Amino acid sequence: DQQVKQNSPSLSVQEGRISILNCDYTNSMFDYFLWYKKYPAEGPTFLISISSIKDKNEDGRFTVFLNKSAKHLSLHIVPSQPGDSAVYFCAASGRNSGGSNYKLTFGKGTLLTVNP
Amino acid sequence: NAGVTQTPKFRILKIGQSMTLQCTQDMNHNYMYWYRQDPGMGLKLIYYSVGAGITDKGEVPNGYNVSRSTTEDFPLRLELAAPSQTSVYFCASSPPVGQGDGYTFGSGTRLTVV
Numbered sequence: 001d002q003q004v005k006q007n008s009p010s011l012s013v014q015e016g017r018i019s020i021l022n023c024d025y026t027n028s029m030f031d032y033f034l035w036y037k038k039y040p041a042e043g044p045t046f047l048i049s050i051s052s053i054k055d056k057n058e059d060g061r062f063t064v065f066l067n068k069s070a071k072h073l074s075l076h077i078v079p080s081q082p083g084d085s086a087v088y089f090c091a092a093s094g095r096n097s098g099g100s101n102y103k104l105t106f107g108k109g110t111l112l113t114v115n116p
Numbered sequence: 117n118a119g120v121t122q123t124p125k126f127r128i129l130k131i132g133q134s135m136t137l138q139c140t141q142d143m144n145h146n147y148m149y150w151y152r153q154d155p156g157m158g159l160k161l162i163y164y165s166v167g168a169g170i171t172d173k174g175e176v177p178n179g180y181n182v183s184r185s186t187t188e189d190f191p192l193r194l195e196l197a198a199p200s201q202t203s204v205y206f207c208a209s210s211p212p213v214g215q216g217d218g219y220t221f222g223s224g225t226r227l228t229v230v
Contacts, residue, residue, distance in 0.1 A: 036218075041224075042223055042224070043222050044206070044219075044221050046219065103164060108157055
């Protein structure tokens with residue numbers, strides 16, 4: 001039973017355009033959501049997070065949107081750059097986690113390719 | 117500041133052999149985790165620890181053991197290696213609640229069991 005779902009295994013966009021990566025979750029106990037970026041042969045690195053009390057969080061070119069009623073979140077990258085090409089993992093943690101990243105549940109990841 | 121260090125980076129084991137994957141962090145993080153990533157799959161939690169002397173099972177603990185004798189170290193032990201344990205293993209750490217955001221991951225150990 002997959003509690004965090006990333007239904008698109010891959011996404012290809014042109015440099016300068018917007019990249020939108022999607023994530024759905026089924027567990028209503030999740031209240032904190034994070035995105036991680038992973039290059040080949042490296043560990044994932046933290047990118048951006050959002051608490052369930054918010055519906056948007058922005059950090060430079062990266063914005064995460066949360067739709068709690070639909071149990072859906074998305075990561076927007078604007079403008080996309082070739083260096084953004086990586087696997088992006090969506091992750092979630094449970095209620096009463098205090099906004100922490102304790103015991104994260106990860107999706108399968110989406111491979112983003114940004115073409116020059 | 118090294119962050120999270122995992123050794124070895126690669127290893128080939130024969131069925132039935134045992135080994136220990138090492139993980140050390142120098143950030144004084146309370147929480148440490150072991151995840152495995154199979155091809156095309158997300159990261160699945162094997163074991164985690166909330167502090168020295170305290171460990172607990174994650175989603176896929178069978179075939180593994182851990183210990184946490186110090187804040188810095190969180191080794192993962194495979195006793196009788198099986199082909200199903202072929203995977204990439206990631207160790208991670210995180211600070212206590214309210215003191216930071218996101219895990220810090222090691223660079224991974226790629227294990228093949230033949």
